[in-house]
Amino acid sequence: MARAGLTARRLTRAGAELADEVGFEQVTVSALARRFDVKVASLYSHVRSSDDLKTRIAQLALEEMADRAAAALAGRAGKDALTALADVYRDYAHEHPGRYAAARHPLSPEAAAESAGARHAHMARAVLRGYDLEEPDRTHAVRLLGSVFHGYVSLEASGSFDHSPPSPGETWPRILDALDALLRNWPEK
Template identity: 80%
Template sequence: MARAGLTTERLVRAGAELADEVGFGQVTVSALARRFDVKVASLYSHLKNSQDLRTRIALLALEELADRAADALAGRAGRDALIAFADVYRDYAREHPGRYAAARLRLDPEAAAASAGGRHAQMTRAILRGYDLTEPDQTHAVRLLGSVFHGYVGLELAGGFSHSAPDPQETWEWILDRLDATLRDWPPA
């Protein structure tokens, strides 16, 4: 019988909070059991194992990011949409570093199909339609944006920009300006 009050959703949310506190790599069923002061075995009626827990945290993070991005993009186009989208990723990573790391987890095909990853791709492509890119350039641009956003955020979270000028916010804005210019001036296929 499952312990009263424990549900899969509650455990996944607690796992996401734990990821933000101690790092995604430290999240295990054992660590979660300690958080709830229960035996590990009592969680196995809700979770298969630690990989299942991490996958569920990744799915939660992708959903949260997609919801934030959709809200930020509403009514925006072109440069404004690009900046709003980029800022969602950066802000989410700063607020929820463990969940952000979870969102980068490579998912198996079944989990990936059930994830909000498709929503992220659709929103990115919607932004790029404002720049009038066609295939395969649109796919190249999707990869460019993902690389820049995740690369910068990863370096920033690791403290890579904390000891030098200019301010990381200034660099972020400069990068987004350059991305906008690159997308506007993209050579025709």
């Protein structure tokens, strides 16, 4: 019988904390069982496998970021909205590196449909309402935002920018300025 107080939600939160401490790739059902000082088998009534646990952590991270982004975007448009959304992702990655990595975990179509992933796409499209883009350019721009935001954050997290000045913190607003200029002057096909 499972230890009283263990639930899928509690295990997911503990797994997210573990991911922030040791890295998302190190999160397993076995590692979580050690954290709770229980046998691995007792966790299988709450999570099916390590991949199920990782999927749940990914969904939690996507939800947390979407909630932060929605609050940050309220009442903003144009470059202010662009910067707010970008800063949410970068700040979240700094505060929760394991959870941020979890948000990049591949999800099955079913898990993706249950996640806050669609909210992220809707918010990116909302940011782009401040720019004069029609389809298919709006979709291209959504992909560009994701590539720039997540590419920069991933490179920064891996230490890729630590070897030369200026600091990543100085570069970030310059990249957002350039991205804003590009979106305002989107190239003709």
